[in-house]
Amino acid sequence: MASRVDHGETSDADKLHRLRERDPELDRLTGHVRRFAVMMTGRHGDRLENWIADAEQDTLAPLASFARNLLRDFDAVRNGLSLPHSSGAVAGNINPLKMLKRQMFGRAGLDLFRKRVLLAR
Numbered sequence: 451m452a453s454r455v456d457h458g459e460t461s462d463a464d465k466l467h468r469l470r471e472r473d474p475e476l477d478r479l480t481g482h483v484r485r486f487a488v489m490m491t492g493r494h495g496d497r498l499e500n501w502i503a504d505a506e507q508d509t510l511a512p513l514a515s516f517a518r519n520l521l522r523d524f525d526a527v528r529n530g531l532s533l534p535h536s537s538g539a540v541a542g543n544i545n546p547l548k549m550l551k552r553q554m555f556g557r558a559g560l561d562l563f564r565k566r567v568l569l570a571r
Contacts, residue, residue, distance in 0.1 A: 479510055495532030498524070546570060 470477040482505055489497050498520070505517035520527050547567060554563050 475510060478508060479513060482508070482510075482513055489531050493532050493534065495528040495530070498528050498531055 466480070470480055482501070485497075485501055485504075488494065489501060502517040502520055506514045508514060550563065550566055550570065554566065
């Protein structure tokens with residue numbers, strides 16, 4: 451089976467690299483996003499304040515707005531980027547319930563919904 455490279459196509463990384471070379475704003479945005487991703491995956495909440503300051507000083511208005519919104523609940527955001535706790539287990543249980551609720555909205559009463567929830571487990 452032939453790979454994509456055999457057909458003359460370039461990888462997504464190569465495309466992004468070429469786009470970043472042509473667009474300085476995209477290049478700066480990519481740098482900010484990658485730094486934020488490192489904070490998230492490496493639990494480096496201690497870097498958040500510097501990241502926000504850098505993002506606010508940049509001329510990218512949507513990024514600066516995002517950074518300012520993070521300041522609204524700075525302690526919670528920093529803790530979310532630092533601590534090992536996760537709401538993944540809760541979300542894993544709530545999402546199927548929300549799906550059932552959406553499927554049954556306006557079609558059935560609470561009794562049938564309750565039975566479907568119990569049978570789904």
